[in-house]
Amino acid sequence: MLFGAASYAQTTVQGKVVDENNEPIPGANVVLVGKAEGTTTDFDGNFTFNTSEEPPFQLRFTAIGFAEIVSSVTSNNQTLAVTMTEASTILDEIVISASRTPERIFESPVSVERFGLKEIKNTTAESFYGGLQNLKGVDINTNSLTFQSINTRGFATFANNRFLQLVDGMDNSAPGLNFVLGNLVGMSELEVQSVEILPGASSALYGAGAFNGILFMQSKSPFDFQGISAYGKTGITSQEAAGDNNYYDFGIRVAHALSDKLAIKANLSFLKGEDWHAVNTLDLSNLGADRTDPNYNGLNIYGDEVTTLLNFDAAAGLPTGTVGTANVSRTGYAESDLVDYNAESVKTDFSVYYRPFADDFEIIYNGRVGRGNTIYQGANRYSVKNFILQQHKLEFRNKNFFLRGYITTENSGDSYDTRFTAINVNRRWKSDTQWFTEYAGTYIPTYLGGIQQGGLTPEQASTAAHAAARQAADTGRLVPGTPAFQSAFNQVINDGDLSTGAKFIDNTKFRHVNGNYNLAHLIDDWADIQVGGSFREYELNSGGTIFTDFDGPIKYNEYGAYVQLQKKFMDDRFKFTGSGRYDKNEFFDGFVSPRVALSYTAGENRNHNFRVSAQQGFRNPTTQDLFIGLNAGSAILVGSAPANLDRDVRTFNVSQSGQDLIGQSTVDIVGRAAYENAYSLNSVLSGAPEVANTSIIKPEEITTFEGGYRGQIGKFTVDMSGYYNRYKDFIATVTVLVPFYGTAGDNALSLLALQNGDRQPYQTYTNSSADINSWGGTIGVDTKIFGNFDLGVNYTYAELDFDKERFPDFETNFNTPKHRVKASFGNTELFKNFGFNVNYRWSDAFFWEATFADGDVPSFTVLDAQINYAVPSIKSVFKAGGSNLLAEEYFQAIGTGNVGSIYYVSWTINP
Structure with missing residues (x-):
């Protein structure tokens, strides 16, 4: 009887979703209005939706690149024929990253930017990754031709360890370097389905790495995107210092569904070009000096x-x-x-998708291997040669959950310090x-x-x-x-000992497991409730050349768990989002990251959305902050993990005057002395030595507040937001001088050590007591003019609040222009199958701070453009374009090569 009653209450709706050309739309979301219950369409656009809800009710249909549509269901076993039109505005596009569940950008509780298939086709940059710099609130700092570093809301060097990049859910950071090398070993543009960027803190859902922004790259499913795709690009790079050089970029993607249960795909891409030459001979410490100066120290x-x-x-x-x-x-x-300025990137991946029950439950294996040559600028300039990053993932998922485990392994190859x-x-x-x-x-x-x-x-x-x-x-x-x-x-x-060689040796890896479960279907869709967690283990392995792992790999771990509740009220106009996460690193106390967001959709046509949010986040010290033990020349870098302080032991020669005092020709200095027995470098240089008393490092914290508006006002789409960030325990480095004898502050022997030159500079890792705040905002306006011409303009403002006079020795590395303006103008169908796009960017001057060098970066203007022509009969798109067409060379950091121009033509074949 119970079974019969349950069957009687079941409502089934079937149908097919197509576009305006009657082509099926795979992967479209079908959701019961007012609840989180739903399904998705298959490869042929068909769907079957079962619910305990009795008619009448409504179903909402959404798909990436298409406008939302709502259909009424009036009876059981009803069949719907749904035709979706191309999204009229960017606000209709679907994003997943903001709440870990599909939702329109229009309703996202926080700021989010999206770059999809349409944007990839129309980008003026030579690569889809370079095209991300045209999004509002997003900076890309060009380190070299194959290494571009994304930055949102400031505080970034090329080693941007405050920004997280996820490729199909896998952290793409190099484990030993602690940052992402752009798309050097990332994803082929043939494989990209969408890119989403959250420009603010997202620790409540994504943990310690999601401190100042996240980039999500989502690949195409071999069930939904089948066939053989390929592209070829060729052109030249042009720079005053390097001249004109050939540029090549090729890629191929193969995907096939062997049955309704099994599908496979593989990708290969290859890029080769001449890197931007760095030829600045300026002596920053002695402006006006040239090579005739006896103490000349040129920048490059x-x-x-x-x-x-x-x-x-x-x-x-x-x-x-x-x-x-x-x-x-x-x-x-x-x-x-x-340096051999041969820039190169080779990316490969292979995936198997298995659906054992021929439904939405999938088991996925994904393996990625990337190899590349580039230039990286950190404390020094590094020739990154034959660098390899591998990732291997096994994932189980359906529409309600995922569980994935993966390993990321780094091999520094033939890299070296110039x-x-x-x-x-x-x-x-x-x-x-x-x-x-x-x-x-x-x-x-x-x-x-x-x-x-x-x-x-x-x-x-x-x-x-x-x-x-x-x-x-x-x-x-x-x-x-x-x-x-x-x-x-x-x-x-080829020598890894920096006292005699320059080789960069690193085979560090990390293992990561994380999962998420949406409980909505278990609680009759009363609310969207998600729970999840993660575990990560690091294994540092540099053979004692970078870390203090001379006696074997160093392992440590961290874990976390979170919950999120999302509920709509008032005819689905008001949405509440609340989440909280607990994270624990084995060296530090646990940290709780809460987030609360409220949004309201106003207007008779539901075309105005207002939102506010507040959240806390944190960032754990990196592997290098904790366990580095490296002589960088100007100073010895020693990490401040409790287990690391006594691992770094070095022997130094003592001056003759010192030998007369202590009766020793050499001394052994332990890394702990840098934290417990040292003088501030700047105080010694000023002639008034002060004891440093450097504290042990701990996690950095952020409290952020954000408000925003998205809406359609006539023909104009408006998206604006403002934020305020307050930082606590900002992670910083402090350079100190360790005396070879005596105790710092003894006013006797240690001062004689300083006087005799018997001291060694150390760079310590700690937290600043400085009050650091930042705020800013963005506004973007998009519209159509002259019929079907697309016009977009956006402006970004960023401000740092920091008392430099009180903390003259502390560098925030904000590295962000105060004002930025970007504009785009184009037409995807100027005439049949022909389109074009133009992008303009202007960046204000700013001051660059980093370990390699500090200095002023002048303002610059960049103009990119492309034209494209589609030939449907051969499923091809031909494109010709160029970046920096004004040929006004610029740089975004002190010490890098000037960015010149790239001119290219391409041919892309997509089934």
Whole structure:
């Protein structure tokens, strides 16, 4: 009887969803209005929907790129024929990232940007990833041709570890580097179904990595997108420093459903071009100096960082003041002598999709392997060569849940540090001691001769003597292009010991498991309730070259769990979203991340949506913040994990004066001393040494408030938002000086150590006590003019609130222009099968802060454009375009190569 009653209450609705050309729309969402209950259409656009709800009721149909439609169901076993039209505005598009469930951008509780199949086709950039920089509120900092770093709402260097990138749910960050290398080892554009960007904190749903923004790349299902697709691009890159060079980009995608249960797909893409050459010879520490300056240190000249104070009087046994002293640096090599600017990216992936019951339950295996060559700028400039990132995932999912586990493995390949390459090539030829001795040995007699026999002024004699001394010390120097230089160069870049080599060695990995379950169907769709969790284990493995893992890999873990409730009221006009997450890293106390969002849809036609939200987020220290143990030249970097403080032990030579004091020629310094027995570097430089007292690092916190409006006002689509961020325990680095003897603050022996030069700079990882706030906003307006021409304009404002005078030594790395303006103009159907698009970007000047160098970045203007022509008979689109058509070279960070122009033509075949 119970079974019969349940069957009697069941309502079944069937139907088919097509577009205006009567083509089926696979993957369209079919949802019961007022509840979260629903289904999706299959590859042929068909659907079957079962519900306990009795007619009459309404079903809402949504699909990416199409306008929402609502149909009425008046009887059981009704069959619906639904025709969807192309979305009239971007607000009709469907996003998943904001709430982990499908919803229109119009109703998203937070800011979100989307880049779909239409935008990929119409992008003016040479790649879909580069096209993301035209979205409002999104910056892309160009590190090199194949490495672009996305930034939202500030606080970013190229090592942007405040931004998370997910590829089919997998964290695409390099485990040892702790940041994403753009799309170097990401996804082929043939495989991309959509890209979504959340520009703000999202820790409540996505955990510690989702601190300042997330990018989601979703691939195409082989059930829904079948056949063989391919593209080919060719053109040139043009830069004043590098000239005109060939540019190639090819890709192929194969996907096939073997049955209604099994489907497979595979992708391969290859990109090759000449990277942007970095040729800035400016000496930032001595503006106006050139290579004739004895202590010259050029920005993109390496090896000249090795410098010392030569006391010529002491060396010659002359009275003080006879010849004098001078800071002298070794002769460096230009970056172009040390780097092969061959930029390359090879991406492959293979997937198997299995539906054992021929319904929406899927078991998915996905394997991705990417290899690339690029330039990365961190503390130094690194030649990233044959870098490999692998990801392997097994996932179980249906419309109500997913459970996935994956592993991400990094192999640094043949990568190396260009600065240490130059330093150690010099040293393999001639030691620093010998070089400086020969320099002084030539300088002294030349200077005295110029004064005594040549009748020169002291200034003239000094200039001539420095030139002669450098020439003498450099006699026989290894010259780039010669067999002797190449032999020394090869030895250095294959040596992982930075005291003698420059090789970057890293085979770090992490394992990650996460899952999510939507309980709505279990509670009669009273509300949309989701629960989920994650677990991650890191395994650091650099062989002691980066981390303090000289005695074997270092492992540690973190985990988290969350819940979210989403409920609509007042005829589905008012929506409440509340979520909370608990995360725990084994080194720190647990952290709770709450989020509350309210939105209201107003207007007779439901065309105005207002939203407010507040949330807290956090960011755990990175693997390097915790376990690095690296001599970067200017300082030794030592992470502050409790287990790391005693792992870094180094031996230093003591000066003769120091030996007389302590009776030792060498001392062993433990990393803990950098935190517990050190002086502030800047206080020593100012002549008033102060004890540093650096605290151990802990997670960084953010509290963010956001408000926004989305709406359709006549022919104009408007999307605006504003935010305010308040940071606590901002993760920072502090450089200190560790004395080789004595105790910091003893006003005795340790001060003598500083005076005798018996001290070592260390870079410590800690949290700043500074109050750091930021705020800003965006507004975007899109419309159609002159019939069917698309016009869009957006503006972004970003402001930092930080008391620099109170904390002069602290750098926030905000690295974001205050004002940005972007505009687009195009027509997807100017005439039959022909379209075009033009993008304009203007960026305000700003100050760049990073470990490599600080300095002003001037404002710049960029114009990109493309034309495309479709040939349906051969399922092809031909495109010709270019980026930076004004050919006004610009840069977005101090030390990188100027960004030139790219001109390309392409042919894309899609079934």
